Structure formats: C-alpha cells, structure tokens
Amino acid sequence: MRMELSREGSVVFLILCACGAINLVFYVTVSDPQIRGRRFIQWIGKDFVENTFIIAKDKLKYPPASRAAFSNNTKRATYVSMFQHDFFLNSLRRLKDVKSTEWEERTKQNSFQFNYILNEPFMCKTNSSVHLMIVVCSGVENLEARFAIRNTWGSYILDKNVTSRLVFLLGKGNNSFLQPQIQKESQLYGDIVQGDFHDSYRNLSLKSVFMLHWIKNFCSNSIFVLKTDDDVFVNLPNLLETLSSRSKGDRYILGYVFDNAQPDQNPNSKWYTPSEDFPEKFYPRYCSGTAYSFTSNITNDLLAASMETKLFWLEDIYITGLCARKARVRHVHNKEFWFGRRKSTGCEYRNGISGHKVTVKYMYKIFAELTNNNLTCVDGHN
Incomplete structure (x- = not known):
C-alpha cells in the first residue's frame, strides 16, 4: 500500500x-x-x-488531549x-x-496536562460554602483503607451540622484489572476523583498539583482544605475546632512545620536527593505531607506557583515549601499534626489532630475508642 x-x-x-x-x-x-x-x-x-x-x-x-470517557456516567467520567x-x-x-x-x-514553565478518568464535579455544589474539603491521596489498590476511612474518622462528614466533603484522589495503577473495581467504588460512594497519570511515590507532587486544579475548578467555594493520606487517622472534631479559632480571610498552611531541614545525601536512603536535583543547602520552610490544612484562598496562588517552579519529587517540600515560598504563603505550626506513628489508642488521639502509618485494623480500633463515652484516659493517654 x-x-x-x-x-x-x-x-x-x-x-x-x-x-x-x-x-x-x-x-x-x-x-x-x-x-x-x-x-x-x-x-x-x-x-x-x-x-x-x-x-x-x-x-x-x-489526537486532542480531551477524549470521550469510557463510563456511561457523564457526571463521573468527565475527561477534562x-x-x-x-x-x-x-x-x-x-x-x-x-x-x-x-x-x-x-524551568520557566511546567507542562502539566491532566485528564480526569473519574470525577465528582458536583461534590461542592451547595447553597452555602463548604467549610472543609477533605482530600485523601490514596493508592489505587488501597480499597480497604478507603472503606476504613469512610466508616471511621471520615464518617463525621455525615453530621448535618458539619458542612464538609470527602474525596479520594487517585491516579492510574499498574494493574488494569483494578479499574472496573474503582469504577464500581465510584458509582457506589461518589467520592473518587481519578487522574490520567501514573500513581507512584515519585509522582506525589504531580498528584498534589492535580488536587489544586480540582479544588480550583470544582470546589472553589470551600473555606478550608485538608490534604492527607490513606494511612493517616484524623481527629476531625479537633481539626474543625482548631480551624474555627483562626481569623477569617487569613492565608496560611497549617501543619507540622519543619525549618532548616537539609536534603538527604545518603544514596541508600528512600529520600536521597542529589545536589543536582536540589542544590540549595536547606529546604524552604514546609509542612509534613502526611496531613496539612490550608485556606482555600491560596489555591490559585499555589497552582500558579507550580507552573513556574521546577517540579520536585518530594510532595510536601514542593507544594508547602517551594510553591508556598513563591506564592508568599505563611506557615502555621501545630504539633498535633503528628507526622510519625502514634500509639494506636483513642486516648492518644483524643487531644491530637492526626497520626501517620495507621493500618486498617487500627483505624477501627482508634475510632471505636474515641467514640466510646466510657473511655478513661490518664493524662490524656492509656
């Protein structure tokens, strides 16, 4: 031919x-x-x-970047x-x-091009503002962790007195056979937002830029945003109380703040960062990426900063450090956003806001103890 x-x-x-x-x-x-x-x-x-x-x-x-979605549900399958x-x-x-x-x-300008495989464009459509938009960055394969969050600390959003929303942010997994399950999960719960990019540890910064884009386009009426991971337990009542004490109209990122942290130069480390990737002696001030909250009025500024800031693979340093520095956003330290593992007890979390590396089993245990009116703690701990 x-x-x-x-x-x-x-x-x-x-x-x-x-x-x-x-x-x-x-x-x-x-x-x-x-x-x-x-x-x-x-x-x-x-x-x-x-x-x-x-x-x-x-x-x-x-071929154009926007393609027809594979799902018949146009609400969720809006490739954008x-x-x-x-x-x-x-x-x-x-x-x-x-x-x-x-x-x-x-890098004068980054080249981010995302399509939505699954979306919840009407998540924040309400007559009033959404007080807190909770975004949980979740691995595609972590179905049990998402179920646990919905049934434990995430269930607080069902309270009629709380105007909050919960969404799980996913990328594309390595195993294509999981996608039909993700679709069913999305149809059942209506809380999955999935981007057309590879979901991996090295792509977490990309995932958080994706989060900012989603908030800008589909939840701009929110007042606060919580970004966290699917292995983190969050005491939502404590977080909401902390946020309510802040001045309205303020611009900040709230979390466990690190100052003068240095890049890890150990080649055997998980966080090894050679000097050619980050030549500065110290990282800028940043919040632990396990859980941090920010006022929604900085979303556009962070997103704009990400367009002009060299993409760096450590998500918390990139979003809450480099982009926040360029956007002139201040940090507010709160030690109750604990970046490490806490004891897996209700008493340990009673006065805290978050804890990391929590398994599905302990999600249920901590929540059961926290909601037990007969829980007795000594000095705040078991």
Missing part, C-alpha cells in the same frame, strides 16, 4: 530528517547526552525548532484537559535556559 504525503507533510518530513542528521553529528562528537542536547538546541535555534513542531502538530493532526502545554517544546525551552544562575529559573 502506497502512502502519499501532501506538500506540507513532505516539507515537515524533510525538516525532521535534517534535524535528525544534525543530531546524529552531535551524537558522534559529544558523549554526554545533556550537553549534546543543549548544544543542538543552541546551534539550531529555539524558534526554528518550535515552529517546526508547531507545523508538525498542525499538519499531521495529533488541564494545562494545554506541549511537553516537548517546554523541554527545549528548559535546555535553552540551562545557563541561568538561579536554580528555580531553569
């Missing part, structure tokens, strides 16, 4: 072949791939490359295209800017 190209297609094809030939010369003469890429872009010129690929996109008709930037072109811009002395200036 013979394929014929239009005149424009032929021109694009020839230009791409020429670029490939030039790149081959650089491949032979320069061994380092990063240096090779930079020299190629510097030699050929950014404008030429950008215009070439803009023509290619136009004439060869790449997020930031329509081209990853390749922005990568070229970053290569062109590598000579900048400021680390954060290396």
Whole structure:
C-alpha cells in the first residue's frame, strides 16, 4: 500500500530528517547526552525548532488531549484537559535556559496536562460554602483503607451540622484489572476523583498539583482544605475546632512545620536527593505531607506557583515549601499534626489532630475508642 504525503507533510518530513542528521553529528562528537542536547538546541535555534513542531502538530493532526470517557456516567467520567502545554517544546525551552544562575529559573514553565478518568464535579455544589474539603491521596489498590476511612474518622462528614466533603484522589495503577473495581467504588460512594497519570511515590507532587486544579475548578467555594493520606487517622472534631479559632480571610498552611531541614545525601536512603536535583543547602520552610490544612484562598496562588517552579519529587517540600515560598504563603505550626506513628489508642488521639502509618485494623480500633463515652484516659493517654 502506497502512502502519499501532501506538500506540507513532505516539507515537515524533510525538516525532521535534517534535524535528525544534525543530531546524529552531535551524537558522534559529544558523549554526554545533556550537553549534546543543549548544544543542538543552541546551534539550531529555539524558534526554528518550535515552529517546526508547531507545523508538525498542525499538519499531521495529533489526537486532542480531551477524549470521550469510557463510563456511561457523564457526571463521573468527565475527561477534562488541564494545562494545554506541549511537553516537548517546554523541554527545549528548559535546555535553552540551562545557563541561568538561579536554580528555580531553569524551568520557566511546567507542562502539566491532566485528564480526569473519574470525577465528582458536583461534590461542592451547595447553597452555602463548604467549610472543609477533605482530600485523601490514596493508592489505587488501597480499597480497604478507603472503606476504613469512610466508616471511621471520615464518617463525621455525615453530621448535618458539619458542612464538609470527602474525596479520594487517585491516579492510574499498574494493574488494569483494578479499574472496573474503582469504577464500581465510584458509582457506589461518589467520592473518587481519578487522574490520567501514573500513581507512584515519585509522582506525589504531580498528584498534589492535580488536587489544586480540582479544588480550583470544582470546589472553589470551600473555606478550608485538608490534604492527607490513606494511612493517616484524623481527629476531625479537633481539626474543625482548631480551624474555627483562626481569623477569617487569613492565608496560611497549617501543619507540622519543619525549618532548616537539609536534603538527604545518603544514596541508600528512600529520600536521597542529589545536589543536582536540589542544590540549595536547606529546604524552604514546609509542612509534613502526611496531613496539612490550608485556606482555600491560596489555591490559585499555589497552582500558579507550580507552573513556574521546577517540579520536585518530594510532595510536601514542593507544594508547602517551594510553591508556598513563591506564592508568599505563611506557615502555621501545630504539633498535633503528628507526622510519625502514634500509639494506636483513642486516648492518644483524643487531644491530637492526626497520626501517620495507621493500618486498617487500627483505624477501627482508634475510632471505636474515641467514640466510646466510657473511655478513661490518664493524662490524656492509656
């Protein structure tokens, strides 16, 4: 079968072949791939490359970012295209800017493009504002943890006197057979928001940018937001009481605040961060990512800051540190947002707000003890 190209297609094809030939010369003469890429872009010129690929996109008709959803439920299956930037072109811009002395200036603009696989666009549609929007970042496979949260500390949202909402934020898992289960879970509970990106530990920063985008577009009438994980127990009454004591109209992130923390230089560490990934001596002030709350009026500013701040894989440092610094958002320390493991007892959580590394079994245990009117504690602990 013979394929014929239009005149424009032929021109694009020839230009791409020429670029490939030039790149081959650089491949032979320069061994380092990063240096090779930079020299190629510097030699050929950014404008030429950008215009070439803009023509290619136009004439060869790449498929659009927004696609029809696979579910018949249009409420939940609303593929929404997020930031329509081209990853390749922005990568070229970053290569062109590598000579900048400021680390954060290396990336002038991030290229975030998300689609919603599952959505709850009407979650916050109410006649009044939503006092607290709870966003639980959950792993695709952690169905039992989500069930436990709904039946324990998350059940407080069912109180008619509390105007709060709960949503679980997911990405795409490695096992496609889980997706039908996620769809059924979404249809049953109506609290799943799933993005079209790979759900992994290294993508948690991306997931939190996705959270900001969802709040901006679908829950802008919220007053406060709680971001937490599915292995965290939250004492919601204590959190709501703490938030009610804050001044209205204020702008802040509330949580366990770290000052002057240094990047982990141990190659064997889970949090190993080489200096080329983060060359500053200290991380900016930030809150533990296990649980933190913020006023919704900073959502747009954090989202805008993420567009101009080099993506860093440690979510809490990226969102509550780097982006918050750029957005000029202040931090409020509260030690009751404990970032570590607490004793798995009701007494331990009676005066606290959150605790980390809580299994499904202990979610139920802690909640049962906290809601037991006969619970007796000595100095606040068992």
